[in-house]
Amino acid sequence: MIEVHGVVRRYRRHGAPALDGVDLELPAGRDLALVGSSGAGKSTLLRVLLGLEPADAGTVRVLGRPVAPGSARSLRWLRAAVGVVAQDAGSSLDPRWPVGRSVAEPLRLLDLPGDPAARVREVLTAVDVDPGAADRRPAAFSGGQRQRIALARALVHRPTLLVADELLSGADAVLRGHLLALLTGLGTQLLLVTHDLALAGALAGDVAVLAAGRVVEHGPAVDVLRAPVAAETRLLRDAVLRLPA
Numbered sequence: 001m002i003e004v005h006g007v008v009r010r011y012r013r014h015g016a017p018a019l020d021g022v023d024l025e026l027p028a029g030r031d032l033a034l035v036g037s038s039g040a041g042k043s044t045l046l047r048v049l050l051g052l053e054p055a056d057a058g059t060v061r062v063l064g065r066p067v068a069p070g071s072a073r074s075l076r077w078l079r080a081a082v083g084v085v086a087q088d089a090g091s092s093l094d095p096r097w098p099v100g101r102s103v104a105e106p107l108r109l110l111d112l113p114g115d116p117a118a119r120v121r122e123v124l125t126a127v128d129v130d131p132g133a134a135d136r137r138p139a140a141f142s143g144g145q146r147q148r149i150a151l152a153r154a155l156v157h158r159p160t161l162l163v164a165d166e167l168l169s170g171a172d173a174v175l176r177g178h179l180l181a182l183l184t185g186l187g188t189q190l191l192l193v194t195h196d197l198a199l200a201g202a203l204a205g206d207v208a209v210l211a212a213g214r215v216v217e218h219g220p221a222v223d224v225l226r227a228p229v230a231a232e233t234r235l236l237r238d239a240v241l242r243l244p245a
């Protein structure tokens with residue numbers, strides 16, 4: 001489903017590369033949590049995977065097809081296959097638009113057949129937002145509701161893969177539990193970026209640990225959490241354990 005080989009991404013000619021030869025394979029049907037400390041390269045890897053930025057070296061394939069930045073037309077297949085929840089998801093909704101319009105937007109952009117209003121109601125219901133409130137603007141909703149509306153927008157076109165950058169990091173414990181249950185019940189393959197190794201464990205799929213632009217550990221979450229091999233993974237795990245109760 002996702003194959004990343006030898007990917008390098010360099011922002012400054014002489015500085016350390018943001019991605020320094022990333023190798024990562026994610027077969028269809030396996031969820032992945034991409035973890036790493038701040039600056040490890042997680043968001044950069046997502047942007048390269050989504051064709052938003054070029055790789056300076058290496059190859060990226062999604063669903064067997066090569067990914068590289070291009071026109072909206074040439075990337076239509078990728079936009080149809082992948083739903084994206086951006087970092088700071090709630091504020092990514094257009095404040096001037098009724099939320100129903102924002103949620104329907106991918107259907108319009110991808111020119112998909114069917115009744116958009118019916119699909120918007122369906123997907124808002126799935127994320128536990130009252131579909132009767134679709135004509136209200138984002139300001140009428142709480143932060144947690146806005147996050148779920150952004151999730152609905154990412155899911156409205158029934159993508160095969162959902163990519164979310166720090167979707168759960170700002171959420172309180174109750175909302176986190178709620179979102180986690182929602183995400184794992186979707187039946188859509190997940191690629192979640194997070195600082196939080198405990199969250200990666202709760203997803204119960206695979207974990208890939210990124211450090212200084214390289215994948216230093218990759219395996220089933222239970223194994224990685226029980227017996228981390230890489231120093232960076234141990235640091236992340238110990239940081240979780242040190243958090244006050």
Ligand SMILES: Nc1ncnc2c1ncn2[C@@H]1O[C@H](COP(=O)(O)OP(=O)(O)OP(=O)(O)O)[C@@H](O)[C@H]1O
Nearest residue numbers: 011017018036037038039040041042043044045195
């Ligand atoms: N557009 C950019 N221009 C220049 N440098 C960048 C750019 N984007 C990222 N970087 C640098 O690349 C490195 C990786 O950044 P990236 O945002 O991918 O890390 P991250 O793991 O997602 O961090 P965080 O968890 O803080 O979001 C950092 O050193 C960052 O400063």
